[in-house]
Amino acid sequence: MTALPSPDAAALLGAIHFDADGLVPCIAQQHDTGEVLMMAWMNRDSVIETLATGRVTYWSRSRRALWRKGETSGQVQHLRELRLDCDGDTLLALVDQHGVACHTGRRSCFYRAAREGAVVELSAPEADPKALYGA
């Protein structure tokens, strides 16, 4: 059960425009290097828990459950600041990412681009997914 919202969470929740499913996209950015690490979704409880614990918690649409980033893999995201955009429908989490953000073992999920008519990988894994998530 998620606790009551902190004053900051209550203020932020009052300004967020959640979509019809009660979700809002959240971009995670490494606070010092500026690297965009991933994008995932938050619901009301995610916002409350993220601000209460200082560790970023998303909502997993596939598992339909709170997704405490790094709970299985250890690759947690410590929150530095949770920002909101002009029309209130997207969040930007400035984080300190422990290890890698991507389930493939890469630092960032955005490692693919199209070059010469093919989708290519721009970076290699830094960690073995089997070590992060088990076999």
Next chain:
Amino acid sequence: MTALPSPDAAALLGAIHFDADGLVPCIAQQHDTGEVLMMAWMNRDSVIETLATGRVTYWSRSRRALWRKGETSGQVQHLRELRLDCDGDTLLALVDQHGVACHTGRRSCFYRAAREGAVVELSAPEADPKALYGA
């Protein structure tokens, strides 16, 4: 009418998982400073046109039309690279933003955060929205 996809667009379109509305979220990041400028949506034609013209074109969900960023305001986004995330459901556009990205006249749309129980503004407008969009 949007032209046929370029080879790069065709490759990228084959890897993008559009949502039930045929849309995919796209984060715009200033390529050199790393600043996250905004998040908006693209459909198939947006991706084709963005890669064909080198200027970022979104899909406006409110106007239900292609949104050629800067068409009215002059605040265009020149594309440096369009990246795709690990599961193909989010794009990251590395751009060179001319002027300001936000319709409020701020460089970035993510200028709000909660502090001491209130949503505060972290930056002031650099441009007058009236000058960008007319009265």
